Amino acid sequence: MAAAASPLGRDDQGGVAVLTLSRPEKLNALNDDLLGALMMELDEIELNERIRAVVITGAGRAFSAGADVAWFKPHMAAGPGAAVARFLRPGQRMTRRVEAFPKPIIAAVNGLAFGGGCELVEATHMAVAAESAAFSKAEINIGIIPTFGGTQRLPRHIGRKAAIELILTGRPIAAAEALRLGLINRIVPDARVLAEALALAEEVAAKPPQTVAAALSAIHRGMDASIDDGLAIEEAAYLAIVPTCDAQEGVAAFIEKRKPLYGGS
Structure with a gap:
């Protein structure tokens, strides 16, 4: 019997790992297998010093149509406890992992991003969307x-009133509205979405990795903090970066009017 196809593809391109949600017959709907595969890949990527950025995209005509109803319906039928433990918490763990990841994760939104697929986009650090x-x-x-x-x-991301409207109506919005609201960073022609996301990932991957991680952490932790607590978070992140070789190299290169050579330490 042939082995089941993996629900998640991976293709490393230089310092960027491209992860492809790969259940096209289900519009890349999220289920236990896909969530588990995504978490496993992120665990490996975090420890892989060669990989400095991640792009997540979808196979076929969807990024992800959301959580697979056939997956979570039995858990809901089993009652609130099962629905939370077997459906809500795995999904929240995945988006939390993406959001707090120390390397930049960019969504290349190639089609539909509904429900849980939209929530994955919300959790990524940046998003490039097809027209x-x-x-x-x-x-x-x-x-x-x-x-x-x-x-x-x-x-x-988009403000309380705009979010309430979208959540309570469930209406779809086009890429142009998503850009206006601040849900995504840019719109590109359909045929260019992965290439543009890769180019953005490669640009960030060329920056000093410890500095990138410190910036991501400070932004993420500071979002829900008071301004005073946020400034303290920023100070702690800066203090951790000052002694790194890359920080010293970056400042020296600027003074010496040359391109910095970052070694990752």
């Missing part, structure tokens, strides 16, 4: 709320 991409907080249409962090991250 044909569409987004939706569609959970309300099947009687539930966003469960992978969408009720919390979306208002932080």
Whole structure:
């Protein structure tokens, strides 16, 4: 019997790992297998010094249509405890892992990003979308709320009133509206979405990795802090970076009017 195809593809291109959600027959709907595969790859990538950035995209015509209803329906039928333990928490662990990852993760949104797929986009650090991409907080249409962090991250991205409208109506929005709201960073022609995301990832991957990680951590931790606590977080991140070879090299190269040579330490 042939082995089942992996629900997640990986293709390392230089210092960038490209992860492809690969359940195209299900529009890359998220289930236990796909969440588990994504978490395993992120664990390996975090410890892999050669990989300095990640791009997540989808196979076929969707980025991800959301959580697989056939996966979570039995857990809901089993009651609140099972629904939370077997569905909500795995999804939240995945988006939290992505959001707090120490290397930049960029979504290359090649098509539909509905429900949990939209929540994955919300959790990534940056997002490049194809002109044909569409987004939706569609959970309300099947009687539930966003469960992978969408009720919390979306208002932080686009503001409370805009998020409430999208979550309570479930209406789809085109890439242009997603850009205007601040959900994504840029829109590119469909055929260029992966190439543009890769170019952005490669640009960031060329920066000193400890500095990148410190900046990501300070931004992530400071989002929900008071300004005074946030400034303290920034100070701690800076103190950790000052003694690194890359920080010293970057400043020296600027003074000496040459290109810095970052070694990653």
